[in-house]
Amino acid sequence: MMSDQLLDIEDLSVTFPTRRGAFIAVRDATLSLSPGEIHGLVGESGAGKSTIGAAVMGLLEGAGHISGGTVHFRGDAISGRDRAAMQALRGKKISMIFQDPLTSLNPLFTVGAQLVETITEHLDLSEADARKRACDLLDRVGIPDPDTRIDQYPHQFSGGMRQRVVIALALCSEPDVIIADEPTTALDVSIQKQILDLIRSLVDEKQVGVILITHDMGVIAETTDTVTVMYMGEVVERGSTAKVLGRPEHEYTKSLIAAVPRPDRKVERFPQISYGGRETRFAIEELARDWPKTEAPDGPLVEARNLKKTFLARGGLLPSMRKYFTAVDDVSFDIRPGEVFGLVGESGSGKSTIARMIAGLYPLDGGEVIFDGKRVSGADAATLEDFRRQIQMIFQDPFSSLNPRHRVDAIVAEPALHLGVIPKNEVDDRVRDLLEKVGLGADAAVKYPHEFSGGQRQRISIARALATQPRFLICDEPTSALDVSIQAQILNILKDLQEFLGLTMLFISHDLPVVRQMCDRVGVLKDGRLVELQATEVLFADPQQSYTRELLRLMPKTDLLSTDGLQAV
Amino acid sequence: MADLSTSAPTKPGRKGRWARFADSDFFYSFKRSPVAVVSFTVTMLLVLSAVFAPLIAPTNPFDPASLNLMNGFTPPMEPNAFTQESFLMGTDDQGRDVFSTILYGMRISLFVGAAAVLFAMVLGIFLGLVSGYFGGWTETIIMRIADVQLTFPSILVAMLIFGIAKGFTPVEYRDQMAIWVLIIAIGLSDWVQFARVVRGTTLVEKNKDYVAAARLIGRSPWAIMIKHILPNALSPVLVIATISLALAIIAEATLSFLGVGAPPTQPSLGTLIRIGQGFLFSGEWWILFFPACTLLALALSVNLLGDWLRDALNPRLK
Numbered sequence: 001m002m003s004d005q006l007l008d009i010e011d012l013s014v015t016f017p018t019r020r021g022a023f024i025a026v027r028d029a030t031l032s033l034s035p036g037e038i039h040g041l042v043g044e045s046g047a048g049k050s051t052i053g054a055a056v057m058g059l060l061e062g063a064g065h066i067s068g069g070t071v072h073f074r075g076d077a078i079s080g081r082d083r084a085a086m087q088a089l090r091g092k093k094i095s096m097i098f099q100d101p102l103t104s105l106n107p108l109f110t111v112g113a114q115l116v117e118t119i120t121e122h123l124d125l126s127e128a129d130a131r132k133r134a135c136d137l138l139d140r141v142g143i144p145d146p147d148t149r150i151d152q153y154p155h156q157f158s159g160g161m162r163q164r165v166v167i168a169l170a171l172c173s174e175p176d177v178i179i180a181d182e183p184t185t186a187l188d189v190s191i192q193k194q195i196l197d198l199i200r201s202l203v204d205e206k207q208v209g210v211i212l213i214t215h216d217m218g219v220i221a222e223t224t225d226t227v228t229v230m231y232m233g234e235v236v237e238r239g240s241t242a243k244v245l246g247r248p249e250h251e252y253t254k255s256l257i258a259a260v261p262r263p264d265r266k267v268e269r270f271p272q273i274s275y276g277g278r279e280t281r282f283a284i285e286e287l288a289r290d291w292p293k294t295e296a297p298d299g300p301l302v303e304a305r306n307l308k309k310t311f312l313a314r315g316g317l318l319p320s321m322r323k324y325f326t327a328v329d330d331v332s333f334d335i336r337p338g339e340v341f342g343l344v345g346e347s348g349s350g351k352s353t354i355a356r357m358i359a360g361l362y363p364l365d366g367g368e369v370i371f372d373g374k375r376v377s378g379a380d381a382a383t384l385e386d387f388r389r390q391i392q393m394i395f396q397d398p399f400s401s402l403n404p405r406h407r408v409d410a411i412v413a414e415p416a417l418h419l420g421v422i423p424k425n426e427v428d429d430r431v432r433d434l435l436e437k438v439g440l441g442a443d444a445a446v447k448y449p450h451e452f453s454g455g456q457r458q459r460i461s462i463a464r465a466l467a468t469q470p471r472f473l474i475c476d477e478p479t480s481a482l483d484v485s486i487q488a489q490i491l492n493i494l495k496d497l498q499e500f501l502g503l504t505m506l507f508i509s510h511d512l513p514v515v516r517q518m519c520d521r522v523g524v525l526k527d528g529r530l531v532e533l534q535a536t537e538v539l540f541a542d543p544q545q546s547y548t549r550e551l552l553r554l555m556p557k558t559d560l561l562s563t564d565g566l567q568a569v
Numbered sequence: 570m571a572d573l574s575t576s577a578p579t580k581p582g583r584k585g586r587w588a589r590f591a592d593s594d595f596f597y598s599f600k601r602s603p604v605a606v607v608s609f610t611v612t613m614l615l616v617l618s619a620v621f622a623p624l625i626a627p628t629n630p631f632d633p634a635s636l637n638l639m640n641g642f643t644p645p646m647e648p649n650a651f652t653q654e655s656f657l658m659g660t661d662d663q664g665r666d667v668f669s670t671i672l673y674g675m676r677i678s679l680f681v682g683a684a685a686v687l688f689a690m691v692l693g694i695f696l697g698l699v700s701g702y703f704g705g706w707t708e709t710i711i712m713r714i715a716d717v718q719l720t721f722p723s724i725l726v727a728m729l730i731f732g733i734a735k736g737f738t739p740v741e742y743r744d745q746m747a748i749w750v751l752i753i754a755i756g757l758s759d760w761v762q763f764a765r766v767v768r769g770t771t772l773v774e775k776n777k778d779y780v781a782a783a784r785l786i787g788r789s790p791w792a793i794m795i796k797h798i799l800p801n802a803l804s805p806v807l808v809i810a811t812i813s814l815a816l817a818i819i820a821e822a823t824l825s826f827l828g829v830g831a832p833p834t835q836p837s838l839g840t841l842i843r844i845g846q847g848f849l850f851s852g853e854w855w856i857l858f859f860p861a862c863t864l865l866a867l868a869l870s871v872n873l874l875g876d877w878l879r880d881a882l883n884p885r886l887k
Contacts, residue, residue, distance in 0.1 A: 019597060356781070359781075359785055360785070361781055361784055361785060384787065385787060388785065388786050388787045391785070392785070393781070393782065393785055395778035395781065395782070396778070397778060400777040400778045400779060401777075401778035401779055401781075401782060402779055403779040403797055403800070403801070404801065405800035405801055406797075406800075411779075414783070414786070415782075415785075415786040418786050418787070418788060419786055419787070464782070468786075
């Protein structure tokens with residue numbers, strides 16, 4: 001046993017017994033961690049990366065247990081110990097940072113109380129000393145004015161600040177190992193950068209070891225020293241980050257890296273993940289034969305003029321008592337026929353609100369929406385019905401965008417049936433044909449949404465959107481809930497829609513590399529205002545506004561990543 | 570849809586409805602819970618014996634021809650001193666077979682309970698959907714009425730409604746209408762929890778993207794409420810309906826016991842208990858005991874079934 005290793009995981013297997021037989025979540029995983037090292041654990045959902053973290057901490061859910069292999073901490077075996085022994089080790093020598101900072105803090109106690117409790121539990125300090133230490137910790141994780149903020153409650157902190165508090169909590173006991181499970185996934189890119197920098201500097205300063213669990217190749221490339229790639233519960237590749245990402249050996253790693261959207265170059269199509277028979281064939285081009293050809297207008301297809309939207313922030317009986325929050329403030333742009341127009345911004349910048357205003361889901365508080373030369377905001381029923389036949393929308397969350405109680409054929413058929421765009425007796429054939437074309441097969445029609453994965457559900461959404469043969473498609477973060485390989489699939493389908501069917505699209509995203517791959521022109525939003533609007537390539541090459549430059553600077557760098565299998569434009 | 574058979578080939582891998590149900594987590598957790606199996610069996614046994622009462626009951630207690638006053642006060646399982654007839658659960662003061670009156674009484678109790686719950690459910694679902702979906706003043710008014718009603722015990726509300734309705738019914742129809750008035754009285758006192766649960770679900774569901782997708786194509790609020798939101802609210806409604814059924818049966822029995830419910834011409838379990846309690850201290854315990862036990866078994870098994878349903882459905886609300 002090498003004693004300079006902090007953590008040694010050897011042939012670890014984790015099994016969850018279910019009524020349909022044992023489910024092996026992790027199979028023979030081996031990895032090790034040295035002091036001062038950030039070890040990335042990367043893989044898609046269901047790969048077993050979080051399970052390894054939970055197994056090390058002794059936090060496996062339900063009936064899950066370690067069914068093989070060993071975990072050593074500084075040379076001592078810790079797997080198979082009883083709960084009391086784990087409790088002593090957990091939090092003291094090994095601590096954990098979870099994805100959602102909101103649920104890892106108790107909302108009923110001040111952050112100070114939570115820090116002090118953790119400190120006095122692990123270290124032999126008086127209440128006053130513990131409080132002083134808590135202030136130091138808050139200071140070190142970059143919380144300004146810690147003496148005041150220590151007495152505040154978690155809801156008084158922003159998401160990024162809360163995650164800093166969680167990190168401070170993890171540091172209370174001066175641990176040797178920190179397991180960070182997707183610590184930045186819920187955060188905006190600017191906050192993500194700060195948190196990752198903070199973790200890096202703490203590691204360098206205190207020589208702790210960190211296992212960073214993430215699905216994001218950009219985070220891995222930018223932050224970690226070594227990396228383990230997992231697929232379906234097994235470790236497929238392990239080594240220094242530069243080597244694994246730059247010269248991947250395993251087929252799965254290669255295909256995973258190829259699917260990552262690059263901020264620095266535009267590709268024609270994403271390479272499909274060809275590992276493990278997960279390639280999906282779709283045939284959007286075959287839809288082009290029956291697609292109605294409409295005369296493209298000379299001007300823009302969609303015009304948004306001076307859009308304004310306010311939400312009630314505080315209700316009140318009297319109008320004077322009400323407070324409003326302006327979500328979208330005087331935003332104007334045009335979308336030309338056949339182009340993909342992107343809107344980017346951080347959370348709360350108003351991009352989804354604009355999408356819903358154009359779709360007619362939110363009433364406008366100012367401005368107007370013009371489609372194909374006709375004003376549709378506040379228009380009469382006939383104009384609106386005509387407008388609804390020509391637009392469709394794809395939503396962010398594939399789990400909430402399909403009614404769980406409806407069968408897939410009913411879901412896909414509903415828009416076409418309701419709007420009467422195809423005769424009733426042809427609906428069935430159309431639905432099955434569309435499901436075929438998006439690669440799900442006609443059999444999918446008689447199943448329910450819960451029988452499908454996130455990516456498959458998103459393809460059902462696309463089939464539903466195509467059933468009415470729309471001219472304009474609004475995509476509201478269509479891939480941000482998906483794994484990178486599935487994202488590549490969906491983005492390829494969307495690219496096909498534009499190329500073969502000539503669809504015009506509004507593409508909403510917070511992910512700049514994705515925007516670069518997808519959009520012809522991009523608008524950058526900040527706090528409800530459009531700060532810059534530019535052709536995509538120009539924007540990425542030569543941003544004019546300081547906010548845009550800042551956003552671009554914060555993108556995780558992917559220079560390390562191998563470029564095999566990419567066709568650049 | 571003539572071409573359906575060609576365009577929809579039979580799916581080799583897909584099982585029938587029953588096979589899928591037998592394989593479901595729901596049925597699995599049912600099999601694994603002794604409480605659920607026992608309470609379900611008892612409930613079904615009681616419901617079936619009530620439904621088939623005319624076939625099962627040895628006598629028809631409402632047929633004067635089959636009554637023999639000489640059989641009065643026969644203790645259970647003992648031959649009558651005069652007629653030498655023997656009855657499983659004895660007879661009451663008029664010589665009616667207690668076992669038969671229980672079977673027939675259970676029919677009334679179950680019918681009133683089920684109809685009242687159905688009425689409360691329909692009303693509660695409608696008001697819950699409307700207040701949750703539209704919000705604003707509609708919601709405020711409906712939910713404040715619900716709050717006010719909750720401050721009164723539901724049995725009091727039912728008695729109030731029953732009293733008012735009785736005052737408006739002509740005397741000659743009173744006995745005929747009593748059952749329906751009872752149903753409406755219990756139903757009106759019970760809609761609040763349906764409305765609250767459905768409103769809660771509606772508030773969550775109406776912000777989901779599938780509702781946005783339906784609004785996008787211009788579906789009307791009613792279509793969205795009925796076709797999209799309601800199916801997702803049915804699981805909690807089913808749980809409440811089951812538990813409410815037990816409560817409604819007890820409410821009916823209470824009202825009948827107090828003499829304001831089912832008339833003596835159509836005795837429910839509650840009426841039987843009211844009649845029987847007069848004889849408890851004079852030694853004829855069976856006239857009270859058996860109807861009371863039946864009511865207990867019915868209410869308890871339905872309630873336990875409802876409790877299990879809640880546990881089984883809640884964590885799986887998708």
